[in-house]
Amino acid sequence: MNRLTIIGLVIVAVLVIVAVFAHWIAPHDISTTNLAMRYLPPSSEHWFGTDSTGRDIFSRVVFGARISLQVGLVVVAVSALIGTLMGAISGYYGGWVDRFVSGYLFNVFLAFPGLLLAIAMVAFLGAGLNKLILALCIIGWVGYARLIRGQVLKVREYDFVQAARALGASDARILFIHILPNAIQPLIVQASLGMAGAVLSEAALSFLGLGVPPPAPSWGVMIEEARDLSTLQAAPHALIFPGIAIALTVLAFNFIGDGLREYLDPRQRTR
């Protein structure tokens, strides 16, 4: 394991602890506004300062971790599950199922910029956490499906699969007991990179006002609130701290993904 992967793992561990114990860690209430205390610079009382309505930025960043990880986990879990099933069925059965899934669905989803599809869906459905998650799952499953389909096509030809078939194992048994466990490894890499993508997309959509509605402390919402000129002038820290939080989270999951990829594919280690 290389150094960057370990850094990534440490950051993610800290994030998870912060998200789980947000209530104990956050020193202030995240929604109490106090205009007398607006734009305060970072201090021992307010570690990250206060925003344009006097809310404590540190506490909001802490609770923001909860939203980001929650969205990331649900999106990755659901898209990976759907993607694995679709990819496995398409790769295993081939024929018209495969032609439909890989020839048609994959092409359609790849032809569409993911963020645009998510924006369009949320635009019509209306903003909200659940709709955001739904939109991200709809654009997210294809990556996993393509990966698993390719893996299944490869593993399907192995001798032990032939042996299982010769012994009279059912299709479901061959697919789920014999093929998938041997095909699923690269999924971990994809899932880690997918977490980074989901965290980014959540923040982006919330920034556009299409994700988690304010006053929820989503990092994207915090950045949107911090970017008007008077707040930028008086309190640039209101922008910087949630920005750092997003960058660190994305970086950490990318480090883990890259590290895992190298670990699973030793040929890449020398590069």
Next chain:
Amino acid sequence: MKTKLRHSILGGLRRVLILLLVVWTVVSLVTLLIELVPGDPAVAILGEQATPEQFAQFREKHGLDRPPFFFSFPRDTNGERHFVWHGADNRYTDYWAALLRGDMGRSFRNDRSVKDLIFERYPATIELAIFAMLIAILIAIPLGVIAGTNRGTLIDNAASVIALLGISLPSFVIGPMLVYVFAVKLRWLAPSGRFEWSDIILPAFTLGAALSAILTRMVRSSVIEELGEDYVRTARAKGLNERTVVYKHVLKNGLIPVVTILGLQLGVLLAGAIITEKIFGWPGLGLLLVEDGIGKRDYRVVQGCVLVISMTYIIANLLTDMVYRWLDPRIRVS
């Protein structure tokens, strides 16, 4: 030779077929997305206080009084759903028929043609995407070459850190930070708008930052890979100086994968422009989509923008594919 020709014709036909299917699906999705709107679009636009006549007039004008698709399952008076066949006389075919005439409907808000609204804004977005790409190339190629030729040194590591930052910092963080530094603190550039020529600098840099990071990494690994090839040894043995070897031989071959990424990224840039345009109030398609379309719930405008952005994306990908095939004949055969 004959089979090869037949092969390439069949391959071409297959790609055209897939393209048509993709376009059909995208248009259908955009058409049907409006059915996802919770409640009645007419109420969303006119408000609860409008009179029934106003509602009826609005629905008729925008074709909303017609059935949404070839069939539907409306509730009868007992609350049970029944299958009803409407035939070709429905909103879905209306939208298609209008589209084929080049008509994307009229704005729900100000009654202007959506096509005009979009093509007024389109040049600004293309301009932004092209400048972003130019900035990305201007940063990435020298940085990637320097990092690749000085592999493992301090310069290489510094370039990698810069690239990593560019990838992990999203545009909606970079953009406002640039506004803070260059507009609020230094007062060199305007924070938003499109009036002076210099107004494009911050948005183009914001939009191009991620791309330049990705490109830097690609150019670097391409250069490292190509430097190990035999033709490099030959070129050096001929007595060419290192500069010519790197920029004339290595870069030319190393740029093939970069071109693909550039083409694929043009589409990503157009989609990403939505966020950048919002940050800088850049009057392109993205701002039209977010502010006039989504912000004012003008669903016709949303449909038109989504359609045009996706089509541009699809065409950009198609052109990339063609350029890629032309650059690397090995792919043509396989």
